[in-house]
Amino acid sequence: MKIRTNIFKRLGLAAMVGGMILTATSCESLLETNPRQSIDATIALQTRGGVEAAINSVYARLRSGDNYGRALLADADALADIGVATGNSGRQINQARNQFGTHLDTWQNNYYAINEINLILEAIPQLNDTPPVSPEEAAGWEGELKFLRALYYFDLAKVYAYIPGAVVQANDRGGVPVVTEGVITSEGALNRLPGRGAIGDAYAQMVSDLNDAISLLADSNNRNFASKGAAHALLARVALYTKDYPTAITNAEAALASSVGTVLQGDDYVSGWRSDAHPESMFEVRFFNASEGTGGVNASLQASFTSIIDLSNPQNQGGWGDFVPNAQLLSELQVSASGSGNDPRAYEVTRGDDVRAQLYNVGNGRGSGPKLECTKFLGKIGVPYIDNVPVIRKSEMLLILAEAKTYASTLDVNGALENLNALRTARGLAPFESSDAAEIFEEVLLQRKLEFAFEGHRFFDLKRLGRDIIKPQGDVPFTDVRILASIPQREVDGNPNLVQNEGY
Numbered sequence: 001m002k003i004r005t006n007i008f009k010r011l012g013l014a015a016m017v018g019g020m021i022l023t024a025t026s027c028e029s030l031l032e033t034n035p036r037q038s039i040d041a042t043i044a045l046q047t048r049g050g051v052e053a054a055i056n057s058v059y060a061r062l063r064s065g066d067n068y069g070r071a072l073l074a075d076a077d078a079l080a081d082i083g084v085a086t087g088n089s090g091r092q093i094n095q096a097r098n099q100f101g102t103h104l105d106t107w108q109n110n111y112y113a114i115n116e117i118n119l120i121l122e123a124i125p126q127l128n129d130t131p132p133v134s135p136e137e138a139a140g141w142e143g144e145l146k147f148l149r150a151l152y153y154f155d156l157a158k159v160y161a162y163i164p165g166a167v168v169q170a171n172d173r174g175g176v177p178v179v180t181e182g183v184i185t186s187e188g189a190l191n192r193l194p195g196r197g198a199i200g201d202a203y204a205q206m207v208s209d210l211n212d213a214i215s216l217l218a219d220s221n222n223r224n225f226a227s228k229g230a231a232h233a234l235l236a237r238v239a240l241y242t243k244d245y246p247t248a249i250t251n252a253e254a255a256l257a258s259s260v261g262t263v264l265q266g267d268d269y270v271s272g273w274r275s276d277a278h279p280e281s282m283f284e285v286r287f288f289n290a291s292e293g294t295g296g297v298n299a300s301l302q303a304s305f306t307s308i309i310d311l312s313n314p315q316n317q318g319g320w321g322d323f324v325p326n327a328q329l330l331s332e333l334q335v336s337a338s339g340s341g342n343d344p345r346a347y348e349v350t351r352g353d354d355v356r357a358q359l360y361n362v363g364n365g366r367g368s369g370p371k372l373e374c375t376k377f378l379g380k381i382g383v384p385y386i387d388n389v390p391v392i393r394k395s396e397m398l399l400i401l402a403e404a405k406t407y408a409s410t411l412d413v414n415g416a417l418e419n420l421n422a423l424r425t426a427r428g429l430a431p432f433e434s435s436d437a438a439e440i441f442e443e444v445l446l447q448r449k450l451e452f453a454f455e456g457h458r459f460f461d462l463k464r465l466g467r468d469i470i471k472p473q474g475d476v477p478f479t480d481v482r483i484l485a486s487i488p489q490r491e492v493d494g495n496p497n498l499v500q501n502e503g504y
Contacts, residue, residue, distance in 0.1 A: 045123035046128055048133060051123065051124060052141075059224075062113075065295055070301055074091075074301060074305065074456075075092065075095045075104055076457075076460070078096045078323050079096075079103065080462060081328070081469050082329045083329065083454075084096060084323070084325075086323070089322050091299065096323065104159045105159075111156075114179065115183055120141070121182075125138070143213045143215075143231070146213040150205070154234070157175060158460050158464075159484075160485050160487060161175045161199050161202070163199075163241050163242075164200055164242045165464075166463065168483075173499045174196030174499065175196055175197050175203075176196060177196055193495045193496065194497060200242070213226065213228075214232060214235070217231055220259070221259040223278075227258070228258060229258025229282055232255040233258075233282045234392060236248050236252040236400050240400050240403065240404060245407050245409055246410055248401075249404045256394065260394075261280050262280060263398065263422070273375075277380075281393060282393065284388045285388065285391060288386070297384075302378055302384065303320050305321065305323060305324070305377055306363050306373040306377075306378065307320060314344040314364060321368075323454075324371055324373050324374065329449070330360065330372060333352075334353070334354055335350070335351045335360050335372065336372075339362075342369060343364075355427050356451070398422050401416075403448075406441040413435060413436075416444070417431075417433075420440060420444055427450075445465075481504070487504075
């Protein structure tokens with residue numbers, strides 16, 4: 001397999017191909033109609049360079065502010081129970097209140113990307129280039145694309161539909177449409193009006209794509225691209241969501257054994273967040289500059305989570321610090337701050353043994369005053385507002401293993417404790433002691449909360465387990481229609497087979 005180590009080197013061509021394949025026109029619905037305009041995509045996808053540029057375009061779409069550029073982390077965690085909105089810029093307020101009609105919106109960007117993927121997959125067997133594309137090269141591309149298609153479908157299904165095994169039957173309107181053929185003409189698009197199907201349909205497609213990706217990809221340690229290890233890791237996560245615990249265990253073990261990513265120990269975990277690329281990342285979205293969808297001083301992850309631009313001088317104001325940890329999370333992390341006034345340097349921070357507490361520092365808080373803020377995203381290698389975003393970290397595999405081993409079908413209390421305590425000791429905590437699977441499960445869920453706070457996992461953990469969201473301003477029961485996002489109305493209006501979620 002050919003490994004492309006210079007991601008987006010042909011950014012201009014990537015953008016051009018992406019625009020040719022899927023440029024919105026006057027047509028209203030992405031699933032109903034989404035024709036290209038200008039140059040024929042079959043010309044762009046007849047060469048090796050055209051295919052590689054198009055694949056780079058698919059990777060680039062992950063940087064969208066609706067996806068990993070911000071929303072799938074900041075907005076998702078605001079919907080959960082780990083933090084509060086400060087109101088500094090007005091962002092995340094509605095999500096933190098779980099206001100009706102305010103949720104996540106991955107629909108447009110993800111279906112754009114999926115259509116790109118489908119078109120590229122269809123084009124690869126037809127390539128006519130010199131020198132000819134080798135079977136190994138074609139297999140590598142296919143593996144990357146199927147990994148990416150699974151990821152895009154996963155981020156659609158978890159937002160717009162219930163998760164298998166945690167369904168409110170009265171509100172269930174099905175899953176998300178699964179399309180595996182590309183559309184390049186208005187006529188073809190107008191004739192494609194897919195319905196939602198069952199919840200499990202999209203997950204079945206993810207599993208199929210990821211199994212194919214595993215068979216096609218190399219065990220690369222390049223975290224910026226799909227690899228065999230990353231495909232095992234994503235399949236482990238998907239299997240945990242679908243309650244297929246044997247598959248979750250098998251693939252989490254394979255992911256841990258892969259060459260990509262490492263579980264950091266002690267203070268190395270903290271410094272890992274200051275690295276150009278996070279050493280724990282098995283797959284991450286790479287950003288190069290502040291114009292690539294990160295939102296800069298206003299809407300980047302750094303700006304969303306902290307007002308700090310320089311840890312050595314927290315009084316120097318940077319971002320907005322729109323979403324900060326709540327008292328419960330800080331208590332669980334054993335971190336607190338005492339002091340008074342508007343100068344964050346006047347506050348003393350007290351921390352326990354958990355090294356993750358070192359990623360919470362007092363910022364000036366903009367207009368809302370100094371407070372503890374999350375500094376996971378603080379500008380890679382000192383460059384403000386630019387952070388590579390870990391999508392899958394290797395430490396997640398330990399917690400997937402531990403959780404999966406607490407269920408009856410795969411019960412292994414000693415194994416669950418071993419995996420759980422591997423994570424706890426890596427974070428400076430004493431081993432957890434219990435022989436009760438239910439107690440171990442709750443501790444695993446707590447460690448997931450602490451480990452992935454401000455990385456966008458918590459809302460979906462509560463959702464996949466059918467749990468209510470406990471909030472000071474009012475709990476959100478799992479039965480509430482606000483647990484699901486509304487499908488964009490333009491999609492429903494343009495497709496008679498597409499049913500809106502209940503309550504919208």
